[in-house]
Amino acid sequence: MASNTQQTADGAHGGAEAAGMPQLDFSTFGNQIFWLVVTLVVIYLVLTKVALPRIEAVLAERRGTITSDLAAAEELKQKAVEAEDAYNKALADARAEANKIVAEARADIQGEVDAAAAKADAEIAAKAAESEAAIAEIRAGAVDSVKAVAKDTAKEILASLGYKADAKSITAAVTSRMKG
Numbered sequence: 001m002a003s004n005t006q007q008t009a010d011g012a013h014g015g016a017e018a019a020g021m022p023q024l025d026f027s028t029f030g031n032q033i034f035w036l037v038v039t040l041v042v043i044y045l046v047l048t049k050v051a052l053p054r055i056e057a058v059l060a061e062r063r064g065t066i067t068s069d070l071a072a073a074e075e076l077k078q079k080a081v082e083a084e085d086a087y088n089k090a091l092a093d094a095r096a097e098a099n100k101i102v103a104e105a106r107a108d109i110q111g112e113v114d115a116a117a118a119k120a121d122a123e124i125a126a127k128a129a130e131s132e133a134a135i136a137e138i139r140a141g142a143v144d145s146v147k148a149v150a151k152d153t154a155k156e157i158l159a160s161l162g163y164k165a166d167a168k169s170i171t172a173a174v175t176s177r178m179k180g
Contacts, residue, residue, distance in 0.1 A: 143178070150174045 022028060151170050158165045 147171075147174055147178065150178075 023032065151167075151174050154170050154174060155165065155167075158170075
């Protein structure tokens with residue numbers, strides 16, 4: 001029995017060698033072509049009904065996302081340009097306001113300086129007038145003192161020379177001499 005089983009196994013092994021690869025056996029080509037067509041139809045149906053619509057939906061969603069992102073980016077770019085313009089305008093307005101404040105401050109300071117200078121000039125003029133009055137008073141006092149000294153000196157000189165002169169004639173002589 002062992003030999004009978006061995007012969008059957010050898011016969012099956014020998015038959016497979018003689019037939020070759022089953023894919024290349026012309027007797028099974030019809031069956032293989034049938035299943036190939038069925039498989040390709042199933043793959044086609046699965047791809048067209050399931051996979052490709054999902055892929056198309058993903059691609060459409062991506063296109064929509066990209067389009068909306070580009071639109072949002074363009075809108076944000078426009079807002080950034082508007083914000084920059086507003087910033088530049090605000091900066092220019094601030095500079096103009098600062099220049100205006102500086103000009104007003106300069107004018108106020110110049111007015112204060114002018115007022116202080118006018119006040120100082122008035123004080124100087126008042127002090128100069130006071131000084132002039134004091135100098136005039138001193139001159140008047142000096143002239144009177146010089147007249148008095150001149151009268152006394154003339155009287156003493158005449159007295160030392162042996163002449164006697166009255167006060168009226170000495171005063172008249174000194175006054176005429178002082179006038180020029």
